[in-house]
Amino acid sequence: MDFRFTEEQIMLREMVRDFAQNELKPLARQIDEQEEIPDEIIKKIAELGLLGAAFPPEYGGSGFGELGYCIIQEEIGRVCSSTATFIGAHQSIGTNALFIGGSEELKQKYMPALTSGEKIAAFALTEQGAGSDAFNLKTKAELVGDEWIINGEKMWITNAPIADIFSVFARTNRGISAFIVEKNFPGVSTGAPEKKLGIRGSKTSTVTFENVRVPKENLIGAEGKGFLIAMKTLDAGRLGLGAACLGACKELLEMSVAYAKTRKQFNEPIANFQAVQFMIAEMATQIYTTESLVYRTAYKYDKKEMLSRDSAIVKLVSSEALDRCVDLAMQIHGGMGYSRELPIERYYRDSRINRIFEGTSEIQKLVIAHDILKRNGKM
Amino acid sequence: MNVLICISRVPDTATKIVVGSDGKTIDNQGVKFIINPYDEYAIEEGLRIKEKFGGSVTAVTVGSEQSSDILRTALAMGVEKATIIKAPEIFDSYFVAYNLAEYAKSIKPDIILLGRQSVDFDSFQIPSLLAGLIDYNLVTVVSKLTIDANKIICERDVEGGKEIVETNLPCIISAQKGLNEPRYPKLPDIMKAKSKPIEILEAKPTDLKMEVISMEIPMKQRIGKILSDSDEDINELVRLLHEEAKVI
Ligand SMILES: Cc1cc2nc3c(=O)[nH]c(=O)nc-3n(C[C@H](O)[C@H](O)[C@H](O)COP(=O)(O)OP(=O)(O)OC[C@H]3O[C@@H](n4cnc5c(N)ncnc54)[C@H](O)[C@@H]3O)c2cc1C
Ligand SMILES: Cc1cc2nc3c(=O)[nH]c(=O)nc-3n(C[C@H](O)[C@H](O)[C@H](O)COP(=O)(O)OP(=O)(O)OC[C@H]3O[C@@H](n4cnc5c(N)ncnc54)[C@H](O)[C@@H]3O)c2cc1C
Numbered sequence: 001m002d003f004r005f006t007e008e009q010i011m012l013r014e015m016v017r018d019f020a021q022n023e024l025k026p027l028a029r030q031i032d033e034q035e036e037i038p039d040e041i042i043k044k045i046a047e048l049g050l051l052g053a054a055f056p057p058e059y060g061g062s063g064f065g066e067l068g069y070c071i072i073q074e075e076i077g078r079v080c081s082s083t084a085t086f087i088g089a090h091q092s093i094g095t096n097a098l099f100i101g102g103s104e105e106l107k108q109k110y111m112p113a114l115t116s117g118e119k120i121a122a123f124a125l126t127e128q129g130a131g132s133d134a135f136n137l138k139t140k141a142e143l144v145g146d147e148w149i150i151n152g153e154k155m156w157i158t159n160a161p162i163a164d165i166f167s168v169f170a171r172t173n174r175g176i177s178a179f180i181v182e183k184n185f186p187g188v189s190t191g192a193p194e195k196k197l198g199i200r201g202s203k204t205s206t207v208t209f210e211n212v213r214v215p216k217e218n219l220i221g222a223e224g225k226g227f228l229i230a231m232k233t234l235d236a237g238r239l240g241l242g243a244a245c246l247g248a249c250k251e252l253l254e255m256s257v258a259y260a261k262t263r264k265q266f267n268e269p270i271a272n273f274q275a276v277q278f279m280i281a282e283m284a285t286q287i288y289t290t291e292s293l294v295y296r297t298a299y300k301y302d303k304k305e306m307l308s309r310d311s312a313i314v315k316l317v318s319s320e321a322l323d324r325c326v327d328l329a330m331q332i333h334g335g336m337g338y339s340r341e342l343p344i345e346r347y348y349r350d351s352r353i354n355r356i357f358e359g360t361s362e363i364q365k366l367v368i369a370h371d372i373l374k375r376n377g378k379m
Numbered sequence: 380m381n382v383l384i385c386i387s388r389v390p391d392t393a394t395k396i397v398v399g400s401d402g403k404t405i406d407n408q409g410v411k412f413i414i415n416p417y418d419e420y421a422i423e424e425g426l427r428i429k430e431k432f433g434g435s436v437t438a439v440t441v442g443s444e445q446s447s448d449i450l451r452t453a454l455a456m457g458v459e460k461a462t463i464i465k466a467p468e469i470f471d472s473y474f475v476a477y478n479l480a481e482y483a484k485s486i487k488p489d490i491i492l493l494g495r496q497s498v499d500f501d502s503f504q505i506p507s508l509l510a511g512l513i514d515y516n517l518v519t520v521v522s523k524l525t526i527d528a529n530k531i532i533c534e535r536d537v538e539g540g541k542e543i544v545e546t547n548l549p550c551i552i553s554a555q556k557g558l559n560e561p562r563y564p565k566l567p568d569i570m571k572a573k574s575k576p577i578e579i580l581e582a583k584p585t586d587l588k589m590e591v592i593s594m595e596i597p598m599k600q601r602i603g604k605i606l607s608d609s610d611e612d613i614n615e616l617v618r619l620l621h622e623e624a625k626v627i
Contacts, residue, residue, distance in 0.1 A: 007448070007451060007573070008569055008570060008572075008573060011451060011452060011455055011564065011569050011572070012566065012569055014452070015455075015563050015564050015569065018563060019563050047565065048563055048565050048566060049565045049566030049567055050566065052566075053566050057567070057570075062566035062567040062569070062570050063570055064566065064570075068566075262605075336609075341609060
């Protein structure tokens with residue numbers, strides 16, 4: 001057993017950290033206030049190779065695997081959750097559905113432009129009546145001659161307003177199937193960006209398909225395998241989401257400690273009070289737990305040994321850990337934490353979504369419990 | 380145009396320095412080392428010269444075999460080949476300059492780029508010593524470099540203005556902040572760095588021209604206060620200036 005990162009992984013982290021701290025952190029407040037990630041920063045992220053990091057070089061990626069991807073998301077998640085969400089929806093679910101399920105030809109056709117960031121991806125599963133119960137989706141795809149005709153509406157689709165390529169899940173004769181749909185196919189339209197509590201820079205909207213004609217070969221994998229592809233894709237998405245939560249927790253702890261050591265009350269730094277120390281201890285404990293889970297699970301993912309249950313556990317623990325840490329960070333900062341002058345309130349708003357999207361905490365528990373019951377309690 | 384870049388491996392500027400038990404060296408335990416920040420400008424400039432004029436970029440450091448960590452980063456930025464000249468535990472600036480000179484003689488670069496200073500010992504000596512030892516032209520603390528055929532035009536920051544210096548090849552340039560914006564290594568290049576060669580050479584010994592007798596951390600830290608730009612802190616600043624510093 002060897003828990004050390006490789007030389008390349010360390011270099012990756014250092015590069016992404018420098019980039020995130022120097023280029024992204026100064027923009028994080030603007031991204032939140034203007035509800036938009038500037039194109040120039042997306043371009044820089046793409047040029048560094050961050051949008052295809054996980055994928056093999058054959059598809060234009062740089063072969064860092066899920067573990068490298070988690071390192072990236074941890075460092076990005078430290079400074080800007082909107083950007084981490086953008087990267088996650090593009091890479092870990094939008095593009096990953098194609099990588100996991102697509103034929104060689106389809107991957108060769110679409111992946112290079114996605115891994116280079118020339119085109120942006122989104123993952124379109126959720127519908128009005130199909131949130132936690134994603135299987136209940138109603139969007140239809142019908143094979144007519146050499147084309148699929150898709151009709152229906154997706155909602156809550158991250159990146160939809162800026163995406164060029166959608167992984168779309170729709171009902172066909174043989175169950176749920178997955179498709180690659182280009183935004184510029186006639187009949188595809190996206191709604192106005194939702195107004196949200198947090199991750200405001202990440203744009204989310206509806207996507208409507210009105211008699212959209214999609215080439216037959218844009219079916220991802222076999223017909224009827226779409227739901228399986230969606231679930232496998234979310235297994236990866238949940239893990240990366242955990243990594244982004246981890247980064248935010250670490251940043252919050254560092255900010256909290258710096259504040260607790262300088263803020264004086266009763267003639268003492270508040271860090272001297274045991275009640276504050278307990279909060280710091282709890283944050284550190286949450287971080288150590290989350291960090292251990294994220295990288296152990298990423299390692300298993302790259303060895304193709306990860307169970308769906310594992311990443312559900314990561315997602316459950318890390319999203320709850322971040323909510324706890326952000327709450328404690330605000331408590332340590334007192335009134336200043338509540339003020340918009342400091343970034344704590346932004347982290348507070350950004351954090352909450354992690355217990356909801358990519359499957360709510362309750363749904364993670366269902367995934368975990370179903371698996372454990374199936375195995376008669378054997379881990 | 381063949382470029383040689385000399386890189387110094389220094390403790391991360393955020394590191395808390397602890398003096399070793401011998402009272403003469405820094406305790407390296409748990410210290411993170413990085414590329415000397417000024418040398419990043421040298422690397423970037425070297426890469427730009429190669430991209431414009433062709434040729435090759437080699438990096439060299441005098442130090443321990445552990446220096447491979449910083450050299451890998453240089454390789455990921457785009458340097459093609461890197462060399463470690465293995466030094467004993469105790470050495471001085473002359474030793475470094477002498478060994479850099481010997482190496483430079485063996486590969487005959489057109490231009491040698493260094494940082495203006497190494498932020499560990501800050502002696503500012505290496506570029507000058509090196510120029511003396513190999514008889515290349517030298518321009519130090521350069522904040523803008525233009526190469527036009529054999530003509531090298533350098534801008535130097537001087538008190539209250541700029542100085543423009545012209546020289547020709549072969550030459551040694553030491554880099555000042557502002558020379559350029561060092562690039563971040565791209566992901567595919569980080570992967571490729573692994574397969575690029577790092578050569579390890581034995582250093583040639585020199586007599587110590589300087590010896591560290593003792594080293595200590597300044598006892599009294601300056602008692603600075605850092606205040607934010609909040610209204611509360613601005614009031615505090617006025618109070619401190621008035622009551623403690625008694626300047627207003
Ligand atoms: C900002 C944002 C971005 C999103 N991005 C995407 C995206 O890119 N792609 C995409 O496809 N989707 C996306 N979603 C959708 C997201 O995955 C869903 O919102 C989420 O799965 C929950 O579905 P719902 O909102 O319909 O809630 P519901 O399913 O209506 O759940 C409401 C409550 O009921 C609980 N509940 C439901 N079923 C059960 C059960 N069986 N047992 C116990 N409790 C249950 C839930 O846990 C929750 O507390 C996004 C959502 C948001 C808000
Ligand atoms: C009196 C004295 C004693 C020392 N004793 C020791 C010791 O016992 N052990 C020890 O580890 N270090 C020791 N050092 C430090 C050692 O000499 C290194 O050279 C030091 O890291 C940087 O040297 P400098 O301050 O002279 O560089 P500067 O002249 O300030 O550096 C200018 C530029 O020269 C180049 N450069 C500097 N150092 C190197 C290098 N090593 N390899 C390649 N290029 C370089 C870089 O481009 C740098 O930006 C000692 C230094 C002094 C002054």
